[in-house]
Amino acid sequence: MKPIKYVLTIIAPALLLLLFTAGSGFAQTSAKAPAPKPNQSKTSKSRTSVASKNQTQQTSKSSKASVTNQATPPDKKKPVPAITEKRRAELLNFCKQHHEELIPLLESLQKKRPAEFERALRTLDREIKQLQMIKSEERYEKLLAQWVLRSKIKLLSARLAIRTSKEQRAKTTSSLSKLIGQLQDLKIKHLNEERESMKARLAKISTQIDQLRSTRDAEIKKQIESFTKNAERIQAAQKAKAAVKNKSKNSGKPATIEKDPAKKNQAKKNQVDQVEKNKK
Numbered sequence: 001m002k003p004i005k006y007v008l009t010i011i012a013p014a015l016l017l018l019l020f021t022a023g024s025g026f027a028q029t030s031a032k033a034p035a036p037k038p039n040q041s042k043t044s045k046s047r048t049s050v051a052s053k054n055q056t057q058q059t060s061k062s063s064k065a066s067v068t069n070q071a072t073p074p075d076k077k078k079p080v081p082a083i084t085e086k087r088r089a090e091l092l093n094f095c096k097q098h099h100e101e102l103i104p105l106l107e108s109l110q111k112k113r114p115a116e117f118e119r120a121l122r123t124l125d126r127e128i129k130q131l132q133m134i135k136s137e138e139r140y141e142k143l144l145a146q147w148v149l150r151s152k153i154k155l156l157s158a159r160l161a162i163r164t165s166k167e168q169r170a171k172t173t174s175s176l177s178k179l180i181g182q183l184q185d186l187k188i189k190h191l192n193e194e195r196e197s198m199k200a201r202l203a204k205i206s207t208q209i210d211q212l213r214s215t216r217d218a219e220i221k222k223q224i225e226s227f228t229k230n231a232e233r234i235q236a237a238q239k240a241k242a243a244v245k246n247k248s249k250n251s252g253k254p255a256t257i258e259k260d261p262a263k264k265n266q267a268k269k270n271q272v273d274q275v276e277k278n279k280k
Helices: 004-021 044-071 085-098 103-114 114-132 137-159 168-215 216-252 259-280
Strands: none
Touching: 004 137, 044 103, 085 103, 085 114, 085 137, 103 114, 114 137, 168 216
């Protein structure tokens, strides 16, 4: 059996390439079909006319292409921003905490293929940012556990592409099967938890609906009374404000006080009584 150091230095670059480029797909090339042979029954004159016609069309196309190339400059792709040293340390620390097996592979890839190492870091950065955007701590822990299992599954699936013995291949396949089963069980568990949470939420909503139905008429009456009293208070305040305004306008004029007729008659009667007393 080969030592671990040898496996890391020789196999690590291939593993990381498969691990971080598996989702992008591979380019497929197919051989072009051979052009059909021309019919021997055609005359040389027709061949000459067709050839001259094709040559003319190609000349016109090439001239148009040159004009368009001169008019429109070629598109330049924007360079992808490099991962900063601070972010690189954060990503490696994240892998060290949650999937430590990636660290020696990443270090080997950094030494042998720096460009592929940067691509792997960008893939990690994208995945970890998606996790860090989750605000709920409970949901973050759930998705983090799934990410760890998926990362381990990717690593083992990449190892299957390396030429090894039948025993090692069977061992890798067995470990891979267990990890896939764990991931499926974890997804089922999380979905069951979400379903129970939704059931509790639906029960709470049903209770609220029943309460609103039972207090519907009483709530209508209560709010109408509240609106009516509020309107009356507003009208009273407006009247008081208008009275103060009119009083301020009429402050320069002499005020005329109108007495109550009963009080006026009583005053006259009191004056008559006083006069009679004086006579006596």
